[in-house]
Amino acid sequence: MKTQHKPLDIAVDLKKGEVRFKWQDGRATTCSLEFLRANCPCAMCNEAREKAASEPLYVLPPELSNPDGSLEKDRPVEIVGQYGLQFFWADGHRAGIYTYDYLHNLQAKK
Numbered sequence: 001m002k003t004q005h006k007p008l009d010i011a012v013d014l015k016k017g018e019v020r021f022k023w024q025d026g027r028a029t030t031c032s033l034e035f036l037r038a039n040c041p042c043a044m045c046n047e048a049r050e051k052a053a054s055e056p057l058y059v060l061p062p063e064l065s066n067p068d069g070s071l072e073k074d075r076p077v078e079i080v081g082q083y084g085l086q087f088f089w090a091d092g093h094r095a096g097i098y099t100y101d102y103l104h105n106l107q108a109k110k
């Protein structure tokens, strides 16, 4: 998988509940853990967000509308190959890979 955006540095700050990125293009961005959890890229969360966007009435599951950004204590996050991060959310969601391009975009939307 090819990525356009690569971080030079990633700081996962569990105390402040945020992740700070320094990108090769010179940008520095910060995402809260709640925001990252709300944008979990696993199949289940993707489907819930798509439904919410396409159906006139849809009740978002609480983990997306009011996310808890808690990570597993022993294994909060890992680097996946050359292209992304895998967060191990305490609520069991861990299948989604946050690619660097996705993370770079997320910040742009915020």
Ligand SMILES: [Zn+2]
Residues within 6 Å of the ligand: 040, 041, 042, 043, 044, 045, 046, 093, 094, 096
């Ligand atoms: Zn998910």
